[in-house]
Amino acid sequence: MSLAMTENEITLALIQSLKEGKKMLFQDIMEELQPYDMAQQYLHIPSKHRNKFLLYCTIEQITEMMQELDTDEQLNVLQKLGIEKSTKVLDLMENDDLASLIADLDAEEIEELLSEMNQEEVDIVQSLMNYEPETAGRIMTNRYVWIPKHYTIREAVDKLKHFAELAEYLNYLYVIDEQKKLVGVVSYKDLLLGDLYDKVEDVMYTRVVKADVHTDQEEVAKLISRYDFVSIPVIEADNKLVGVITVDDIIDIVIQEANEDIEKLSASGKAIDFNTKSMVAAYRRLPWLILLLFIGILSGSIISGFEDTLQTVVALAFFMPMIAGMTGNTGTQSLAVVVRGLVSHDLNSKQVVKLVFRELWVGIIIGVICGVLIFFIAYVWRDSVTLGLVVGSSLFLTLIIGTLAGTIIPLILYRLKIDPAVASGPLITTINDILSLLIYFGIATMFISRLM
Amino acid sequence: MSLAMTENEITLALIQSLKEGKKMLFQDIMEELQPYDMAQQYLHIPSKHRNKFLLYCTIEQITEMMQELDTDEQLNVLQKLGIEKSTKVLDLMENDDLASLIADLDAEEIEELLSEMNQEEVDIVQSLMNYEPETAGRIMTNRYVWIPKHYTIREAVDKLKHFAELAEYLNYLYVIDEQKKLVGVVSYKDLLLGDLYDKVEDVMYTRVVKADVHTDQEEVAKLISRYDFVSIPVIEADNKLVGVITVDDIIDIVIQEANEDIEKLSASGKAIDFNTKSMVAAYRRLPWLILLLFIGILSGSIISGFEDTLQTVVALAFFMPMIAGMTGNTGTQSLAVVVRGLVSHDLNSKQVVKLVFRELWVGIIIGVICGVLIFFIAYVWRDSVTLGLVVGSSLFLTLIIGTLAGTIIPLILYRLKIDPAVASGPLITTINDILSLLIYFGIATMFISRLM
Known part of the structure; x- marks a missing residue:
């Protein structure tokens, strides 16, 4: 095979060799391919050629290629191979890959799949399956010296x-x-x-x-x-x-x-990738959205509790999205810092205290700067010192609280051995939304006579 | 050294050997440690023992340990070592590690650091520095066979x-x-x-x-x-x-x-970890927050454009945070799916079209479900079919638009060879905030006579 061949040229050459029944030529090409490339080629050729593709491959090549396919394709290949050949492939597969293949199947399918396998291999895989998912026992291989x-x-x-x-x-x-x-x-x-x-x-x-x-x-x-x-x-x-x-x-x-951290932080739903069907993706995303919808209703009912204040000074509504948004964002910033920091650091109590005080200071600094800034903007825009003071002092307080909530909540979850990333959207957003609206309208109501 | 010794026991034993001047004992312990553990021990012992610690280490041990320290500590060690020993360590260091050390220094410091080094090594490191940061040339090593x-x-x-x-x-x-x-x-x-x-x-x-x-x-x-x-x-x-x-x-x-993807998606500021000082962390987080503050003001001015509508029906304010929050969130969900999907997939035009249509469908499905849900909630809560229809149809539309914006914008950035994660907070949030408020108040204003 020529070194300079592109992926597409290889695909064409493979199809050619399959059509003309030239197994030797097919093997010449395959021998130079890495498992990932074999799998890509298998997926690229038209499906009518796939049976012959598998027929021309050695058991070893199929095994290597298998490990680069996703579960659905793996099962598809095993089915095409028939019981005898697929058993050989399963025997050759690494036990951790095999364990991850059968983890997605139900008992009956596993039974059928493993029925003809070498008993020793079956025992090894079954013992692997006894460990919890995502532990060392589940991902280890027994191929070592x-x-x-x-x-x-x-x-x-x-x-x-x-x-x-x-x-x-x-x-x-x-x-x-x-x-x-x-x-x-x-x-x-x-x-x-x-x-x-x-x-x-x-x-x-x-x-x-x-x-x-x-x-x-x-x-x-x-x-x-x-x-x-x-x-x-x-x-x-x-x-x-x-x-x-x-x-x-x-x-x-x-x-x-x-990816899991990002899924949780952005509340984007479990395991959605480019190939997930739209119904499935919508189904996985909906729980978070519906939760957020009810959080939104909760915020709404807090606002409705201040209906009189709002009715009197409609301009208060103009700053609502800004205050809630800023508080939510500073909380998310702190959350992201904590969650990703824990990926490479272990924390002792001394460091926890240090981190909380660091974030308190960050909250105060950004609170002062943003609070002063919005004071001037509100003052100039609406020509009211009182409104400026209400908005500015609210933002100052909510930024400090938002920062601390985004820091302390994931740390508590971490201490309780709960994955801190689940604090994500829902928890931090709820708390920050509710607190920021209470503080904002609370302060505004206190000064209502001077705001009118 | 006993196998069963814990990290703290090792620290104590090392301090003991340093105090009593037992270099052999010190070496017995160090020989069994991995570079990461050596570095941890160096950081754990009180600073008054560190000079002697370095004195007792071999040049090879210091070199190995160096590679596990952060830049500040590395420079600290080099300073303690003095010119002759530090030059030996620099000569022994892997060139990619050396390149990443000097990447953070200014020209004068580099000059001083490299002045005594083996010219051949200096040339290699300097040629490495000619490649752009974050490219293969910058991170490669020349220690291979x-x-x-x-x-x-x-x-x-x-x-x-x-x-x-x-x-x-x-x-x-x-x-x-x-x-x-x-x-x-x-x-x-x-x-x-x-x-x-x-x-x-x-x-x-x-x-x-x-x-x-x-x-x-x-x-x-x-x-x-x-x-x-x-x-x-x-x-x-x-x-x-x-x-x-x-x-x-x-x-x-x-x-x-x-981490960079998460920083960008959560707009949490570049490179903040547990050891970042509060002033620095606040400084890095502020640009995003100030940008968001102005976006908030922009949203506020849109709301103020609908002041009459809002004055007439104050209840419209109750649903504002919910609509803006939901639209922002569905956009972030789509953004996270696209950004992380691009980590392991390459995309051709066919797949892009497929992905956009998938997300369009997702938007329609979640739009219908959430829209119908909020229609009933608004209807029951405020006893107004019209308000229910206004809120429900607004949410339906903004969810579709938010989902598409979160999908299409990062894909366009990717095609323009800009990192799609920068679309993050600011861009997606601005667009979704503005669009959702315009749609919501636009629809509300259309039905204002029936809402009163």
Whole structure:
């Protein structure tokens, strides 16, 4: 295959080879493709050619390609393959990918899918499914190389060589004792530079950074990004080595967790992407919107409580959207700072106090500046010092309160081990809306005689 | 050092060894620590011990530790080290880390810092600084192993062994021809499984996934996460291999880009974290807030344009926050879906059209449901069918328009090669605020005689 071929040229060449029944040519092209590209090609060719495409692929190629497809397409491919071939593919698939495939299916479908599989593989996948979703146990793979601590470097290298096909990343070997307990780690670099007859236990690092099976995947991502590892071992409570998590899965998790934070912060609904159907997207977005609708009604009923004030000074309505909007926004700003800060920092009480005081100061500074600014604008616009003072002092107070609410609420949720990002739109917006309207109309009502 | 020691116990043991002048004991502990942990220990010990801490560390340990500190601390360490030792550390530092350190300094400080450094290293770092920030050229490292294509596998393994200390990740070797042009890649797996006397060019992959020096770092992250690589080669226009980007940097970039998206979407100001001073944080947050303040004034002046309508039917004010809030929120929802979708998808015109129609449908569905709901609420609350119809039909229209604005504006920015996330608060909020108030009061004014 020519190096210079574009993606479209490859698609055409593949279709050509399928049409003319040239399996050798097809294989020549496929051999140079990465799994992601194979999957893209499979999705790009017209569906009438897909059966033949799969027929011409080796089981290994189908397995690699599978891992780059989404669940629906994976099931589609398995169905096209028939029971015998699909069982082979399932046997070859990495157990964490298999676990994530069957996580979306119901019991009957799982039964059907796994019925013909190698029992050992089925047991491994089922044991993986026992861990909570989004924990280390759920995303770990069992394809890694471990060595007993009494091995020499030479023996370790031989074992590595033997299992090279199986291990995803070869940067580290994990060292275990007789009870399969994790006792150390050697890097491939150590093996290269060490003496062939040195014992592994003499060159290994014993202070291994590791994750427990129940550790949250976000914590695992934090460890990997801190330590710049390409894999991290996973242990059970008794320090028994049971799996490894690799950096490629971690990148997907970091992206997924960031998306979840954004979904929650923007109250945009769970897991909507470019391929989500409009009914599904609307269904996922509606709960937040309906909640916000009722919050809006609540704000409305607060305003209606001040109907007399508003009736007397209609100009008060002009500043309502500004005050509510500003308070909501400063709360969201603080919330975003806290939520994203927690992605890379752990917090102790001292830092929490420091952070709250920092935000209090931020609130005061922006409160003073924006309050003074709006005082002059309102004064000039409506030619009323009192109105300026009412609007300015309200904004000053609501900005401080909004900032603190956006800081303290996610911190409390974090302490209660609730994901702080759920504080998002609804909670912060409700509190800030209600408080800002109460403060604004409260102050205005106090000065009502001078506003008239 | 005992394996079971906690972080605090290690801190105490280190302080003890520093106080008693036991360098050997200090080194025993340090040798088992990862760079991140060394940095944490350095930051945890009281500052009066830090000079001695640095004195007891090897140059290599200081270099490793440096890379885990932030810029201020790095400069602090360099100052404590004195010119001779700090030059050694700078020589040893990876050039991408060095480039990111000096990116924050002014010309004079850079001059002073680099004055004593190895000229070759200085040249490399300065050439790195010529690339735009956030491009592949800026984040690549020159610590990687390349081999000429005429090498045998045995020669490749020997070279790998020789440079093992230098190469960060050993999973792939990049293969070049006589002009240093990138012609292929071999994995360490291929080397292990191949015959020692095979030529590298016979076993290498020729279809190498690579990044150009000018490629945006976000694109590089996309490539690495798609292909599950631990490193990716970087070339100049003539296909000359000039560097490598490793997965550990990519994880940091994915986190950084997600934070930037959240900063922009929540208009929360650039780069505020837990350690930012309150004056700085307030300064960074203020531009957005002041912009929003003027947007609020703009909304206010639109409302004041309908002063007569509002004076006649004060109840219209009750629904104002709800309509503006809902329209803003549906816009933000769509914006978040588009911005995060673009992180993992590329879009062609066909998909853009599909996405816009999807969102149009979503807007219609949520518009109908929320519109009907608010019709009944307004009707029951204020006992007026007309008010119900005015509020309901306004919400129906503004939800459709808000959804489309949140979709189309970021797509246009994306097509114009402007980061769609900047559409964030300001742009979408302004447009949605103004449109929603105009529609709401426009419809209300049309029915004003029946509303009285």
